[in-house]
Amino acid sequence: MFNKETEYALRGLVYIDLQNMGGRRPGTLEIAREIEAPPFYIAKILQRLVRAGFLRSLKGKGGGFFFDPDKPDVPIINLISSIEGDRSFSGCSFGLKQCDSDNPCPLHGKYAPIREAINKLITEETVQSLAEKVYKNEFHLNEFLK
Amino acid sequence: MFNKETEYALRGLVYIDLQNMGGRRPGTLEIAREIEAPPFYIAKILQRLVRAGFLRSLKGKGGGFFFDPDKPDVPIINLISSIEGDRSFSGCSFGLKQCDSDNPCPLHGKYAPIREAINKLITEETVQSLAEKVYKNEFHLNEFLK
DNA sequence: TTATTAAAAGACAAAAAGGTCTTTTGGTAA
């Protein structure tokens, strides 16, 4: 579904938001351990996301990553677009440049509704809404963390 | 949705089946031109698919690629699995090893039905069913070929 | 102000995906 970088970013940001709820600002090593991602890699990924404005960070003792409470929630479609580009869930499953209801590829009729569902999902859900679900103990982020 | 190799394979096989209907056995250059794929690459891809038993080929004059009429239709899920491996539409969108209705990731509830729809689609459709749609002039394979 | 801490920056590298090309093999037809 998503590439590795997007998966790590999603898990990482949800973990960060979850910790922020408890007043904590996790660092790269803790995040890497808890979401089971390569430490240096998640560090680089978070760095890029900070630069892109999705979240903030603080250096030095007590530093780490956190979301600005004054900023609006982050729909995961924004995250995905920032990492994978816009191509992801807009294209034709056959790879045709031109494919729409007027000129459909042979998979279009059945695939279009699926693509719509995906777009709806990633537009509606935000990092914060996902973290909330984990917080309520209804969902998990890895095999240990409930 | 699919990777490039799968896209080329899908378009290529549908084109071959379509030509077979008219008693023709297209070769790599023709196929590459018609489905807009890199000639050497589609040659390699088709070569692998022949070896995997999805279709047959003939060398020499009048040679080319064709489907054995005695063999059953090829569900595109088989094609996709052969090229991309089984991971494709079975995994968790969050990348968790363990993710099911008992222990769901925060996207599971909304993503599981989508994944099911995708699996249904690629299980039901075959190379032949897709070619049939193009044959009936209801769908197209590229911007020229109707 | 100094030591310590943790992120930022960016070079580097391995692996996978995507693509190209040459040589060999096996058919067809004249």
Place this chain on the structure above:
DNA sequence: TTACCAAAAGACCTTTTTGTCTTTTAATAA
């Protein structure tokens, strides 16, 4: 049986993805 044709085989290359590591910068606390 010779000439030719087209796929098979496989080496090679480029780009993207994934990942690692070192050095620098900035914040904090003593």
